[in-house]
Amino acid sequence: xxxxxxxxxxxxxxxxxxxxxxxxxxxxxxxxxxxxxxxxxxxxxxxxxxxxxxxxxxxxxxxxxxxxxxxxxxxxxxxxxxxxxxxxxxxxxxxxxxxxxxxxxxxxxxxxxxxxxxxxxxxxxxxxxxxxxxxxxxxxxxxxxxxxxxxxxxxxxxxxxxxxxxxxxxxxxxxxxxxxxxxxxxxxxxxxxxxxxxxxxxxxxxxxxxxxxxxxxxxxxxxxxxxxxxxxxxxxxxxxxxxxxxxxxxxxxxxxxxxxxxxxxxxxxxxxxxxxxxxxxxxxxxxxxxxxxxxxxxxxxxxxxxxxxxxxxxxxxxxxxxxxxxxxxxxxxxxxxxxxxxxxxxxxxxxxxxxxxxxxxxxxxxxxxxxxxxxxxxxxxxxxxxxxxxxxxxxxxxxxxxxxxxxxxxxxxxx
Amino acid sequence: xxxxxxxxxxxxxxxxxxxxxxxxxxxxxxxxxxxxxxxxxxxxxxxxxxxxxxxxxxxxxxxxxxxxxxxxxxxxxxxxxxxxxxxxxxxxxxxxxxxxxxxxxxxxxxxxxxxxxxxxxxxxxxxxxxxxxxxxxxxxxxxxxxxxxxxxxxxxxxxxxxxxxxxxxxxxxxxxxxxxxxxxxxxxxxxxxxxxxxxxxxxxxxxxxxxxxxxxxxxxxxxxxxxxxxxxxxxxxxxxxxxxxxxxxxxxxxxxxxxxxxxxxxxxxxxxxxxxxxxxxxxxxxxxxxxxxxxxxxxxxxxxxxxxxxxxxxxxxxxxxxxxxxxxxxxxxxxxxxxxxxxxxxxxxxxxxxxxxxxxxxxxxxxxxxxxxxxxxxxxxxxxxxxxxxxxxxxxxxxxxxxxxxxxxxxxxxx
Numbered sequence: 001x002x003x004x005x006x007x008x009x010x011x012x013x014x015x016x017x018x019x020x021x022x023x024x025x026x027x028x029x030x031x032x033x034x035x036x037x038x039x040x041x042x043x044x045x046x047x048x049x050x051x052x053x054x055x056x057x058x059x060x061x062x063x064x065x066x067x068x069x070x071x072x073x074x075x076x077x078x079x080x081x082x083x084x085x086x087x088x089x090x091x092x093x094x095x096x097x098x099x100x101x102x103x104x105x106x107x108x109x110x111x112x113x114x115x116x117x118x119x120x121x122x123x124x125x126x127x128x129x130x131x132x133x134x135x136x137x138x139x140x141x142x143x144x145x146x147x148x149x150x151x152x153x154x155x156x157x158x159x160x161x162x163x164x165x166x167x168x169x170x171x172x173x174x175x176x177x178x179x180x181x182x183x184x185x186x187x188x189x190x191x192x193x194x195x196x197x198x199x200x201x202x203x204x205x206x207x208x209x210x211x212x213x214x215x216x217x218x219x220x221x222x223x224x225x226x227x228x229x230x231x232x233x234x235x236x237x238x239x240x241x242x243x244x245x246x247x248x249x250x251x252x253x254x255x256x257x258x259x260x261x262x263x264x265x266x267x268x269x270x271x272x273x274x275x276x277x278x279x280x281x282x283x284x285x286x287x288x289x290x291x292x293x294x295x296x297x298x299x300x301x302x303x304x305x306x307x308x309x310x311x312x313x314x315x316x317x318x319x320x321x322x323x324x325x326x327x328x329x330x331x332x333x334x335x336x337x338x339x340x341x342x343x344x345x346x347x348x349x350x351x352x353x354x355x356x357x358x359x360x361x362x363x364x365x366x367x368x369x370x371x372x373x374x375x376x377x378x379x380x381x382x383x384x385x386x387x388x389x390x391x392x393x394x395x396x397x398x399x400x401x402x403x404x405x406x407x408x409x410x411x412x413x414x415x
Numbered sequence: 416x417x418x419x420x421x422x423x424x425x426x427x428x429x430x431x432x433x434x435x436x437x438x439x440x441x442x443x444x445x446x447x448x449x450x451x452x453x454x455x456x457x458x459x460x461x462x463x464x465x466x467x468x469x470x471x472x473x474x475x476x477x478x479x480x481x482x483x484x485x486x487x488x489x490x491x492x493x494x495x496x497x498x499x500x501x502x503x504x505x506x507x508x509x510x511x512x513x514x515x516x517x518x519x520x521x522x523x524x525x526x527x528x529x530x531x532x533x534x535x536x537x538x539x540x541x542x543x544x545x546x547x548x549x550x551x552x553x554x555x556x557x558x559x560x561x562x563x564x565x566x567x568x569x570x571x572x573x574x575x576x577x578x579x580x581x582x583x584x585x586x587x588x589x590x591x592x593x594x595x596x597x598x599x600x601x602x603x604x605x606x607x608x609x610x611x612x613x614x615x616x617x618x619x620x621x622x623x624x625x626x627x628x629x630x631x632x633x634x635x636x637x638x639x640x641x642x643x644x645x646x647x648x649x650x651x652x653x654x655x656x657x658x659x660x661x662x663x664x665x666x667x668x669x670x671x672x673x674x675x676x677x678x679x680x681x682x683x684x685x686x687x688x689x690x691x692x693x694x695x696x697x698x699x700x701x702x703x704x705x706x707x708x709x710x711x712x713x714x715x716x717x718x719x720x721x722x723x724x725x726x727x728x729x730x731x732x733x734x735x736x737x738x739x740x741x742x743x744x745x746x747x748x749x750x751x752x753x754x755x756x757x758x759x760x761x762x763x764x765x766x767x768x769x770x771x772x773x774x775x776x777x778x779x780x781x782x783x784x785x786x787x788x789x790x791x792x793x794x795x796x797x798x799x800x801x802x803x804x805x806x807x808x809x810x811x812x813x814x815x816x817x818x819x820x821x822x823x824x825x826x827x828x829x830x
Contacts, residue, residue, distance in 0.1 A: 015443075015445060017627070018435060019434070019438075025430070026430030027429075027430035036458070037457070037458055039456035040456075042453060043450075070605075073616060107801065111607070111609070131804075152628075210431070276719065283702040283719065284698060286719040287699040289697070290697030290721075290771075291807050293774075296722075299697070300721060301718065301720045301725040302718070304714075304716045304719075307715055309760070310759055314759070343729060344725055345728075
């Protein structure tokens with residue numbers, strides 16, 4: 001058993017877009033124990049599509065294609081599959097009805113050209129798309145299973161998960177499963193985390209431990225292969241425990257969890273409300289918390305206070321305090337948090353003030369200086385963090401630092 | 416002339432690493448006027464490497480390979496190239512001396528296995544590597560030029576720039592440059608934009624017009640090929656004008672511009688200040704504007720008002736108004752904008768209230784309903800938009816809709 005993943009689109013071969021679908025699908029297939037031998041990317045060009053799909057179905061047992069299923073003239077996957085399978089394209093009434101229903105639900109008329117999305121190679125099956133208009137295609141060509149899915153990740157992911165994966169299981173395709181566990185940390189750099197882990201990240205270790213860094217978050221990846229998921233998880237558990245023993249409070253979550261997910265969950269569990277007072281992060285702390293469904297009952301509100309006058313007027317930060325300490329200071333961060341807690345009638349308030357750059361705007365601090373404040377019924381605290389990077393990177397890291405402070409506070413680890 | 420880019424590495428076919436080299440090389444080749452027809456990714460497996468490189472040198476005139484040049488047993492590019500070219504591997508003394516010098520400069524002994532990096536297929540040329548130990552390989556196989564480079568971007572990039580690119584020029588490969596112009600639109604769906612463009616997106620048109628959709632933004636890509644950049648731009652200009660004539664106010668910017676860039680630029684140009692009043696977007700409108708350097712003097716502040724009580728307390732939205740119309744209504748959006756304008760002493764204020772889901776939280780509207788408000792010295796207006804998608808997608812699209820309304824207002828296109 002081996003698989004090939006094909007991405008179709010001139011926007012990828014010209015370098016305009018980065019192909020992330022092939023990586024995602026490779027991870028999904030790896031988890032099912034299906035080795036991926038090739039990725040192929042093709043421009044929107046019919047002869048090349050026919051040639052590349054033809055090569056793939058001859059050398060592999062499973063081919064997953066993304067892209068080229070839209071309604072436009074450069075969407076050629078339907079035609080290419082029909083040509084490789086040497087079958088005519090046929091109209092599928094049920095798929096057209098689904099496409100029409102999708103347009104009705106958006107109160108838009110269906111343009112005529114979307115009808116082409118209901119054309120399928122003879123002998124194929126439509127893969128339903130609950131999110132967009134393009135149905136996928138499932139077929140067998142010379143003994144090779146082929147799934148064609150849209151290139152838009154938010155359509156492709158659920159179609160793979162809800163339809164293709166169960167179909168692969170039903171066909172008994174797959175072997176040893178590969179299970180991955182991610183341990184997410186914040187508050188230390190990559191080399192610091194690596195030093196704490198000692199030889200745990202050595203190559204050839206079983207299970208393997210990898211390390212990746214992104215936006216201030218250091219992620220450890222424990223990867224184990226075994227006959228079934230339970231056996232793989234048994235391999236992972238002692239390694240996860242050893243990592244937890246070494247990294248302690250640096251660990252904020254696992255797998256896909258982000259800092260805002262954990263902070264929101266802790267707010268919900270502790271039945272507490274929060275407010276934000278944001279200068280450098282300009283709304284990003286609140287925006288991140290608000291991504292979590294059900295946060296409405298816990299995020300009372302927030303203030304973006306960019307200018308000094310607004311810090312004073314809206315949050316009641318005394319003008320003398322700003323004059324004495326500067327807007328980028330622990331004292332002002334604490335006063336902002338206190339002010340937000342009172343304005344928004346919340347249990348907690350988190351604040352961030354700092355310099356995102358690129359210029360220092362006359363401040364005495366280097367770009368990347370951030371002060372965080374956290375106020376609660378019985379007190380207030382502040383933290384100084386120093387970040388680096390572009391304006392947007394510093395803003396994002398400052399927001400994550402603030403969410404991490406909320407997390408540590410609600411876990412009882414700072415006071 | 417057409418090129419293929421091959422990435423070699425099991426870490427890519429398993430989905431552990433994302434292949435960014437192929438995108439980077441595609442962009443470099445496009446700028447040289449060399450069209451890329453295929454990307455291929457292969458695991459560290461000799462027969463697959465030989466097969467895939469063989470296919471590439473037969474169907475293309477230029478093949479650029481990254482990866483598989485390291486010293487370990489799974490580095491197979493040297494052997495695969497020798498097999499495809501049907502040539503023996505030969506020892507290259509100068510390259511070994513360079514590898515030894517690299518180790519000396521790092522004060523480390525050269526492990527024996529690094530000697531293999533000085534082996535080259537007969538008839539090939541080494542491409543020097545100033546940054547790492549792996550030299551690249553340049554050779555010709557059956558009339559196809561092949562460059563093999565290391566997979567590490569910080570080694571690969573300078574080797575391409577300093578050696579491969581000059582060699583391609585010396586050979587007279589490419590020549591015609593490929594220039595891309597992107598026209599970005601917001602406010603209409605992909606098929607609606609395509610309908611307005613008529614046959615402009617037809618395949619084979621010169622210059623070519625492509626269309627991509629992401630997060631409510633529809634981007635048109637005009638791609639022209641000509642002897643030099645000026646000639647390519649002359650090809651693009653009339654097509655850009657024709658697109659502008661057909662799409663009018665839907666167009667908000669070009670190339671990498673996003674809605675917040677344009678809204679921020681218009682605020683700076685018109686010397687106006689703005690404030691935000693955000694419910695559904697929870698700070699994202701302010702956060703996006705704040706990404707733009709120099710916005711501090713124009714973004715006075717903003718309020719995130721999630722609960723009804725806070726809308727009343729902080730923004731002065733009358734309780735009776737919320738009781739009568741509901742929090743998700745044009746009347747409340749307008750009152751929020753008016754309140755923010757007054758609280759933050761700004762020229763303009765933009766507001767957003769709506770339902771991000773996944774539940775409707777007892778509201779009478781479907782998930783995705785958004786009302787925007789815009790207040791200025793002489794008036795206030797509101798807009799209703801209906802989005803679809805996940806909670807985070809709806810929040811993002813609502814924020815973009817709000818920024819688009821600011822853009823249209825500052826351009827004098829709504830009042």
